[in-house]
Amino acid sequence: MTRPIFSRRQTLAAALSALALVALGPAALAQQATLSPPEARAAIAAGKLILVDVRTPDEWRETGVPAGARRLDYRNRADDAAFVAAFAALVGGDRSAPVAVICRSGRRSAQARALLLAHGFRSVADVNEGVLGGEAGPGWLRRGLPLTPCPDC
Helix, strand or coil, rough: CCCCCHHHHHHHHHHHHHHHHHHCHHHHHCCCCCCCCCHHHHHHHHHCCCCECCCHHHHHHHHHHEEEEEEECCCCCCCCCHHHHHHHHHHCCCCCCCCECCCCCCHHHHHHHHHHHHCCCCCEEEECCCCCCCEEEHHHCCCCCEEEEEEEC
């Protein structure tokens, strides 16, 4: 028999933390440098956050995309200016809208966040566990959060 990665108490605590953050609204989200996958998921579900998956098409096909996320490949960008312009278009041009970026393990999303902040985006959080997990935690997939298949990516 396999043991769950998290106890029920840990899962409940994460869910309550996510709901509390979402209840505070976009201003609270804007202050967050990082979000856990449950926090990001709750904010997306409440319509208070735009999540952008900055992995490659191969990675999207391999695992699927976090439910509700938009896609923009960071690794294969033409240059920083093109990535920033594409990101702005993806989020409707509003550089103050609460957005978060997610990648495989948290490294690329941290780089993308820094780039976006340097180019005038004011409310960018990093889902630093990534989809597969990393140093910051187990990630979207191992937490059992919903993914959308992406066979045509």
